[in-house]
Amino acid sequence: MNLTTCLMLSAALFAIGAFGLVTRRNLIAALMSLELMVIAALINFIAFARFGVHSAGHPESGSVFALFAVAVTAAEMALALAIVIAVHRQRKHLDVRELDGLHG
Amino acid sequence: MAEAIGNGGVLGLMGMIGYGILALPFLSFLVNGLWLGRKSAKASAWTATLLMAMTLILAVFLALYYRGQVLMHPDAHPDRSLMLWDHSWMSFALEPGTVLAAKFGFLLDPISMMMVLVISFISFLVNLYSIGYMKDDKGAGRFFPLLAFFSFTMLGLVVSSNLAQTFFFWELVGAASYLLIGFWYAKPSAVAASKKAFVLTRLADAFFLMGLLVTGIVAGGFDFARLNGPEAADSLNHTVGGGIFACNLLTLGTLGIYLGAWGKSAMFPFHVWLPDAMEGPTPVSSLIHSATMVVAGVYLTARLFPLFSAAEHTLRVVEFTGAFTAVFAAAIACAQTDLKRILAFSTLSQLGLMMFALGTGGEAYTASMFHIFTHAFFKCLLFLSAGVVIHAVHGNDVRDAGGLRKLLPRTYWSTLIAVLAIAGIFPFAGFFSKEEILHAAFASGRYGAFLAGLATSALTAFYMSRYFFLVFHGKRRGHAALATAPGAGASHDGRGQAESDSSGPGPIHEGFLMTLPIVILAVPSALAGWLGKDFFRAQMRLWPLDSMGEGAAGLSHGIHVAGGASGAEWLPIVATLLAVSGMAVSWYWYGMKNRGPGFPGRIAPAWYRVLANKFYVDEAYLFLAKRVAGRWIARPADWIERHIVNGAFDWVTGALRGIAFLQSLFHNGQIQVYIFVALTGLVVLALTAGLGF
Numbered sequence: 170m171n172l173t174t175c176l177m178l179s180a181a182l183f184a185i186g187a188f189g190l191v192t193r194r195n196l197i198a199a200l201m202s203l204e205l206m207v208i209a210a211l212i213n214f215i216a217f218a219r220f221g222v223h224s225a226g227h228p229e230s231g232s233v234f235a236l237f238a239v240a241v242t243a244a245e246m247a248l249a250l251a252i253v254i255a256v257h258r259q260r261k262h263l264d265v266r267e268l269d270g271l272h273g
Numbered sequence: 274m275a276e277a278i279g280n281g282g283v284l285g286l287m288g289m290i291g292y293g294i295l296a297l298p299f300l301s302f303l304v305n306g307l308w309l310g311r312k313s314a315k316a317s318a319w320t321a322t323l324l325m326a327m328t329l330i331l332a333v334f335l336a337l338y339y340r341g342q343v344l345m346h347p348d349a350h351p352d353r354s355l356m357l358w359d360h361s362w363m364s365f366a367l368e369p370g371t372v373l374a375a376k377f378g379f380l381l382d383p384i385s386m387m388m389v390l391v392i393s394f395i396s397f398l399v400n401l402y403s404i405g406y407m408k409d410d411k412g413a414g415r416f417f418p419l420l421a422f423f424s425f426t427m428l429g430l431v432v433s434s435n436l437a438q439t440f441f442f443w444e445l446v447g448a449a450s451y452l453l454i455g456f457w458y459a460k461p462s463a464v465a466a467s468k469k470a471f472v473l474t475r476l477a478d479a480f481f482l483m484g485l486l487v488t489g490i491v492a493g494g495f496d497f498a499r500l501n502g503p504e505a506a507d508s509l510n511h512t513v514g515g516g517i518f519a520c521n522l523l524t525l526g527t528l529g530i531y532l533g534a535w536g537k538s539a540m541f542p543f544h545v546w547l548p549d550a551m552e553g554p555t556p557v558s559s560l561i562h563s564a565t566m567v568v569a570g571v572y573l574t575a576r577l578f579p580l581f582s583a584a585e586h587t588l589r590v591v592e593f594t595g596a597f598t599a600v601f602a603a604a605i606a607c608a609q610t611d612l613k614r615i616l617a618f619s620t621l622s623q624l625g626l627m628m629f630a631l632g633t634g635g636e637a638y639t640a641s642m643f644h645i646f647t648h649a650f651f652k653c654l655l656f657l658s659a660g661v662v663i664h665a666v667h668g669n670d671v672r673d674a675g676g677l678r679k680l681l682p683r684t685y686w687s688t689l690i691a692v693l694a695i696a697g698i699f700p701f702a703g704f705f706s707k708e709e710i711l712h713a714a715f716a717s718g719r720y721g722a723f724l725a726g727l728a729t730s731a732l733t734a735f736y737m738s739r740y741f742f743l744v745f746h747g748k749r750r751g752h753a754a755l756a757t758a759p760g761a762g763a764s765h766d767g768r769g770q771a772e773s774d775s776s777g778p779g780p781i782h783e784g785f786l787m788t789l790p791i792v793i794l795a796v797p798s799a800l801a802g803w804l805g806k807d808f809f810r811a812q813m814r815l816w817p818l819d820s821m822g823e824g825a826a827g828l829s830h831g832i833h834v835a836g837g838a839s840g841a842e843w844l845p846i847v848a849t850l851l852a853v854s855g856m857a858v859s860w861y862w863y864g865m866k867n868r869g870p871g872f873p874g875r876i877a878p879a880w881y882r883v884l885a886n887k888f889y890v891d892e893a894y895l896f897l898a899k900r901v902a903g904r905w906i907a908r909p910a911d912w913i914e915r916h917i918v919n920g921a922f923d924w925v926t927g928a929l930r931g932i933a934f935l936q937s938l939f940h941n942g943q944i945q946v947y948i949f950v951a952l953t954g955l956v957v958l959a960l961t962a963g964l965g966f
Contacts, residue, residue: 190948265945266945271947272941272942272943
């Protein structure tokens, strides 16, 4: 296990997340894809902290960032799920293609 | 030391008065224009008059201080000028060391002090007169703020410390006169006249701007002190370009500036706007013709006179245009039948006199300023009395007037004084100033201009007394004859336009507020020349040139001993004889024989027709505008505009519209499309960064 494999894993997770975010019609599935993308970024943090040249001696700094970000993401998700529930109450569905209110 | 402090205090006080003189009319404009004029026309009229009276009082105080501080201490102020304040509000660094600054200042010297007094005095009287004149006009609330604005712009112009400020106020004067000439905007002829005045003076102002820039940039500043100094003329006096494009910058600059004055003072061929400008209310005409607007051109030429004196060619142009316009307009005035048109051409002719006096150079400066001074009074009086006559007979045509002597006695006597003054009869005001001009022209050896001046005096005496006899003597003519019964009922509508026969005859009376200014003006019309001549000779001189020495002292004594050293003791006698004979002819035809306005047409119909049609200059303009400029310039330009310029724009807008359509496809509200676009953009960015573009 080295930096390259970690980055490849992260890139794969990011690509899957991005693909899901763009293609999934269900709002909750899209949010899960979004979460995958965030996780991909966090893996990069930890990988660089563990294997990177500049962080030698402080491998825990990356983990701290990651833990911090996970906490923030959790809060963010709580908010997002609240919005999802509100949307569902109003629209009775969660189809992203139908939610085109941004159309001016 | 105490005296210095005292002086500083007095100077500070004078500076405050200077602010007040400009601020009061502007305040009147703001208060009446934004608020009071809509509420009550009457209150606005009295407020404007009151503020103008305060301006006049301030001007008188300033004149007293100026006399005490400057004229009494010629050693401390060799050029008799005093800068009250001079603020720089915009400056451009041309090259290291030189700064071209736009300033706003208050320069007092004999001519600006004289103009401030004249403008505030005339404006005050015109305001007072307008209270009566505009009483029944629906637009009166709009009239007084504009009148105040007009006075403000002209005051700002005459006290300018530099050419840039002059230009600024010059344009404002033009704008104010545009608004006032077109005051009755529902009347097509008034709209056309205001447009004509605006376009023609603007055409001339374009040249003024060019001349101003050439002069200011080469001389390194716009201040009059700099421009009138000897260095400015020296630094300008070199030739640029080659072949047929070679031109002297001094001639070019001064000629450009003079072209502005040419248009504003309505010298031939720019004169066509002035006779039409009488479409405005009569008080406006009287302001335009006496104190504001048209004298601005003469004033500007006088203001830059030292610079102009260095430019020989420009002086010749000034002299020629002035002399030609003087005779030309005087001849036309002899055959007009519109009251105000006769007076308008008379103004043109008098402006020509002032202008050619400046063009003859040297000492005629005094004469020209003196004539501005006296002319302001009697010309204002003539217009105001014409307004009374128009109110009385409901028309501008001398054919509708006649025999008003008994009905308008105060107007009659005042007008008589003004007519004698403008005709140059001793001892009325015009006699002295016209003598000065003729003396100066004779002494400087410009005999062509001198003869033109003599011819103008004879013609002036003729047409002014023709006007006078036709209006006040003889029998009533036209439908106005019905109006003799006092209290006939219908009130006048307050408009100076020629009324159709349907308008009912009104009672003939002289309103107190309208006759008061006329009677007041009769005093300076009679006495200004007699009382003013010594003062003008002593003070209204080119002080900077005098202080430089170079023989100017000798010049200044040559002419100014009236009829003394110039060898022209016979001149006043000849001029008076000419004037008297002009009046005699006119009295014989129109007063005694009562032959009616169109009389000489029966003797020399062709000549009369040419004069009555004003030498067909308007028609020439129309021909030039429609047949020449319209066909050969405007039409091709229109084609290019439609097909090439607009075509190119259509292509560009079409392309932009296509791009916008493509972009709009992505803005469909689908959040996933947005994310896709953003991610694609991210990938493209990352790729370009990674590949090192």
